[in-house]
Amino acid sequence: MIPLEDNVGDVIGKAQRGLGISDSKLAEQARVSSETIRKLREGDVDEAALLNVAPILGLNGQALCELAKGEWHPKKIEGHDGLAQFNTDYHGMAVNAYLVWDPATHAAAAFDTGADSSEMVRFANRHKLDV
Known part of the structure; x- marks a missing residue:
């Protein structure tokens, strides 16, 4: 979740x-x-x-x-080649971040970059994305 x-x-x-x-x-x-x-x-x-x-x-x-009432939560984004979501912590608050890329060229862009980009950077490096 x-x-x-x-x-x-x-x-x-x-x-x-x-x-x-x-x-x-x-x-x-x-x-x-x-x-x-x-x-x-x-x-x-x-x-x-x-x-x-x-x-x-x-x-x-x-x-x-x-x-x-805390009864609604978005579903996790899964199964979309070219889109990754990251959750980071900022003083106890969850901050969402996203990375989108072209699977053919590996050209990528980060948006809503979160509070700590280290996981996103590791992901981009591991998948050879050009952010």
């Missing part, structure tokens, strides 16, 4: 920033208190509040609730 980089508070905060919605405006539109918004961003699992907040932020309410 792949560890998630973002928790529900991160998702809410990023959606707010992307849409330019302040805590007070979100609280007003979702008909909850600013304190409730703060608690949601700290990881409080209040399903009713999450379901009110989600559509304002363009998020799926049910998925947001599942994420808040």
Whole structure:
């Protein structure tokens, strides 16, 4: 199972920033208190509040609730020639990193490079990838 980089508070905060919605405006539109918004961003699992907040932020309410309760995890990426995923630790948080390459030419690119590239570098060297 792949560890998630973002928790529900991160998702809410990023959606707010992307849409330019302040805590007070979100609280007003979702008909909850600013304190409730703060608690949601700290990881409080209040399903009713999450379901009110989600559509304002363009998020799926049910998925947001599942994420808040720790019920959803992405599947590990396997079996794709030309794609590798790495999980690194950064102060106790999982940080995902990816390496993609052309199997014919071995030309490669790293993205979301993680906190420690040593495993990725070893993989690239072992598979003779030109990153």
